[in-house]
Amino acid sequence: MSTRVWWQGLVAGTAGVAAMTLAEKAEQRLTGRPDSYVPARTLERLTGLPEQSGRRSLAVNLAMHAGQGAAVGVLRSVMAHAGLRGPWSSARFAVVRFTVDQILENATGVGAPPSTWPRRELVVDLLHKAVYAFATGAVADALAARSGPGPGQRHAALRPGRQADAGPLPRVSRRGNGTRP
Numbered sequence: 001m002s003t004r005v006w007w008q009g010l011v012a013g014t015a016g017v018a019a020m021t022l023a024e025k026a027e028q029r030l031t032g033r034p035d036s037y038v039p040a041r042t043l044e045r046l047t048g049l050p051e052q053s054g055r056r057s058l059a060v061n062l063a064m065h066a067g068q069g070a071a072v073g074v075l076r077s078v079m080a081h082a083g084l085r086g087p088w089s090s091a092r093f094a095v096v097r098f099t100v101d102q103i104l105e106n107a108t109g110v111g112a113p114p115s116t117w118p119r120r121e122l123v124v125d126l127l128h129k130a131v132y133a134f135a136t137g138a139v140a141d142a143l144a145a146r147s148g149p150g151p152g153q154r155h156a157a158l159r160p161g162r163q164a165d166a167g168p169l170p171r172v173s174r175r176g177n178g179t180r181p
Contacts, residue, residue: 005077008143012080013073016136017066023131027124038110039064045108072100073136080140083150090137091130098129 027033043064044051052060076093079085084092098114105111114122144150149157 002081004147005081006074008080008140009074009077010070011073012077012136012140012143013070014066015139016073016076016132017069019135020069020128020132021065024128027128031124033124035061037061038105039068041110042104042108045110046104068100068104069097069132069136072097073140076133076136076140077144080137080144081147081150083152083154083156085137085141085144085150085153087134087137089141090134093137094126094130094133097133097136098126101129 028035040057040061041051043049043060049060075096076090079089079093102111102114106113114125117125
């Protein structure tokens with residue numbers, strides 16, 4: 001994976017975190033929902049940091065919130081560079097983002113499975129993850145588009161749809177002297 005894919009993913013993920021945070025703050029003003037310190041408790045468990053009682057450290061909370069979002073953005077960049085772009089890909093990525101949260105929170109014992117959550121809490125969290133996913137996707141797609149179509153898009157241009165008799169694209173040499181469609 002190229003360095004470009006990594007840095008573009010970190011940029012896209014960071015933009016997604018910013019959009020999600022703005023959406024969360026607007027929602028909290030409307031609903032009166034307090035800040036969540038689940039990210040801080042999760043990072044404390046993952047790193048062995050001492051767990052704080054009462055109000056959690058804002059710095060630890062922000063580190064987990066922003067760091068995780070930036071890191072997961074790399075996966076959306078990989079998707080965009082492969083040719084998985086647009087709203088459908090961002091919707092699929094929203095599921096990935098929510099799943100990453102749940103794996104970390106449940107594996108550390110900080111969270112409970114979403115099926116046990118109050119429905120309103122689940123809907124709010126899913127909406128925030130969707131904001132993150134679509135913002136991250138818009139940035140990742142725009143950055144990847146600067147490199148041209150991805151392999152999947154090039155394949156679809158040759159023969160749209162999933163065809164049993166359509167072979168893969170010709171290989172491209174790492175030195176750049178291979179055949180390109």
